[in-house]
Amino acid sequence: MAQQEMSFSWFSLLSLLLFKVFVSGVFSLNPNGSEYISAVGDPGMRSDSLRVAIEAWNQCNEVGEEAPKMGSPRAAECFDVLNSQKPGGNCSACTRVPPSLVHRVTEEDNLLGIGKSFDGLDKRALFNPDLYAAEKELYLGSKCQVDDKPNPWQFWMIMLKSGNMDTYAAKCPKNGHKVGPFGPPSQFPCFGKGCMNQPLIYHNYTYLQGPNETTLKGSFYGSWDLDSGLSQTSVNENMSYYSVTWQKELGQGSWIFHNVLKTSTKYPWLMLYLRSDATSGFSGGYHYETRGMSKIIPESPNFKVRFTLNVINGGGPNSQFYLMDMGSCWKNNGQPCNGDVTTDVTRYSEMILNPATPSWCKPDNPKLCPPYHTFPNGTRVHRSETSRFPYEAYHLYCAPGDGEHVEQPSVPCDPYSNPQPQEILQILPHPVWGEYGYPTTKGQGWIGDPKTWELDVGRLSQSLYFYQDPGTVPAKRKWSSIDLGTEIYRDANQVAEWTVSDFDILVPNKN
Ligand SMILES: *[C@@H]1O[C@H](CO)[C@@H](O)[C@H](O)[C@H]1NC(C)=O
Ligand SMILES: *[C@@H]1O[C@H](CO)[C@@H](O)[C@H](O)[C@H]1NC(C)=O
Ligand SMILES: *[C@@H]1O[C@H](CO)[C@@H](O)[C@H](O)[C@H]1NC(C)=O
Ligand SMILES: *[C@@H]1O[C@H](CO)[C@@H](O)[C@H](O)[C@H]1NC(C)=O
Ligand SMILES: *[C@@H]1O[C@H](CO)[C@@H](O)[C@H](O)[C@H]1NC(C)=O
Ligand SMILES: *[C@@H]1O[C@H](CO)[C@@H](O)[C@H](O)[C@H]1NC(C)=O
DSSP: OOOOOOOOTHHHHTHHHHHHHHHHTTTTTOTTSSSEEEOBSSGGGOOSSEEEEEEEEOTTSSOSSOOTTTOSSEEEEEEEEEOSSOTTOOOTTGGGSOOEEEESSOHHHHTOOTTOOOTTOOGGGTTOHHHHHHHHHHHHHHHHOBOOSSOOBOOEEEEEEEOOOOGGGTOSOBTTBOOOOOOOOTTSOOOSTTTTOOOOOEEEEEEEETTTTOEEEEEEEEOSOTTSOOOSSOOOTTSOEEEEEEEEETTSSOOEEEEEEEOOSSOOOEEEEEEEEBSSSOBTTBOSOOOOSBSSOOBTTSOEEEEEEEEEEEOOTTEEEEEEEEEEEBOTTSOBOOSOTTTOOEEEEEEEOOTTOOOOOBTTBGGGSOSEEEOTTSOEEETTOTTTOOGGGEEEEEBOTTOTTOOSSOOBOOSSSSSSOEEEEEEOSOGGGGGGTOOOSTTTTSTTOOEEEEEOHHHHHHHSOOOOOTTOOOOOOBOSEEEEEEEEOSOTTOEEEEEEEEEEEEEEOOO
16 A cells, blocks of 8 residues: 655645635636536546545445454545646746645544544444444545535545345344344345445555656455455455546546446445535435535536446446436425434435346336326326336336325335435436436447436436325425446346546536
């Protein structure tokens, strides 16, 4: 692990300059300077200085138990590039000093785990792996935070999750309520005791490399198989694996995040996402205070998401590759969530890009369809209108487990895989989404068809069906997590590989 530590004291004096660099980037994607502004801290991933973190969740979005010698599964890499040479400037001494990286998070910070105290740690969290991870995220955030308008921001978040669940261990609540052991666990993979472990997380700190030392490159990588023998250099072919490598040419273009995810026999259900999470409050699926990149929370119907996606390897037929995955939270009565897991409901919507993904919403079996579809012109069509309802546009809809007036027939969402009940609406490429810039036919944007997307996620997400109790005021749809990535569902030894760059969220400029 090559830790590039700050060694010159005058670097800190220059950190004010960096702050300016970040702020001046804010309006860069808005040629008119008026209509839209970026909601993320680093619009389009264009700043040489980087803020990125990684988190790992078990089946119900907690830690449960830390992996041996790995500390709490939260880590970050945040650095500023100090350019000694100003463009057009004349400084004879400077020309001999290459740009330097000042890392804000040390290896020691990243290895913090239960039993180890740090500034600001609540004593109740010291020996509780779930609470400790949540507080470690805040601590790492404090080291990475960049002051900005209207809010400071911290980092992009790489999220890892394993779908393994030991139902006999009774670690996950059911729709937010504690439940005892049960089994056999037919709906969940588990190889036995300890199957819900956290992954190994290794880190290659970013440094300048390449023939001219102008390429910034670093990574997080690891495996869930604790006996994988994964060292820094080798990967056993039958073991699970993930890596996220970020790379950028100094002063040019976007960061390119290169992602690899491989499932194994013991870990056949794995997820890897790159998230723009809220910088405070809750983020999608996480019921603790969070840190992230979205300094403004995008709200339907007025926001767009722009990014370049290159899918290199799909991850097999059960890889639910999410062109766009959004997470929000509101109660069934439309009120915003407040952390009460018995009444908060996480709401997710995803476009699944993998052309192998079928539609399970059928005219003769509508239980996995949303009750109605809304066309861009506002026309609503009930799922029983077989001649007009676009069944093929939906993979599935599942209802919140605690919805008291859910239209029947319906299928409740998995009650265990979130700390609170959840509702999920998954869509597929189809002409009805064309109006919003989404793919209209299967295969668009898939392997061999890299694309820069500008999706009208705001309008699309406003039009989607989500449950609320009858007669309640419609919830404000605020998307605290906007992510990209894949979920390989119960399929061992599959490999997905893709890159993400140019990521931005655009919201109307209210000034
Ligand atoms: C810029 O402003 C003009 C006039 O208001 C408008 O027609 C145009 O669409 C805007 N372009 C962008 C990229 O915002
Ligand atoms: C930099 O110095 C060189 C040589 O002294 C001079 O020719 C050049 O004009 C200077 N450039 C600027 C931008 O001051
Ligand atoms: C390195 O710098 C040389 C000279 O400026 C240039 O010709 C070459 O293309 C550069 N190589 C890379 C990989 O950037
Ligand atoms: C991490 O660094 C090691 C040593 O340089 C290298 O062999 C390995 O490929 C790197 N891993 C990733 C995922 O970048
Ligand atoms: C990986 O699994 C395959 C199929 O079970 C087996 O043939 C192969 O020997 C295994 N490789 C290793 C390195 O264990
Ligand atoms: C709205 O759009 C749908 C689907 O394109 C179409 O069938 C319907 O006639 C339109 N309704 C109106 C009022 O334009």
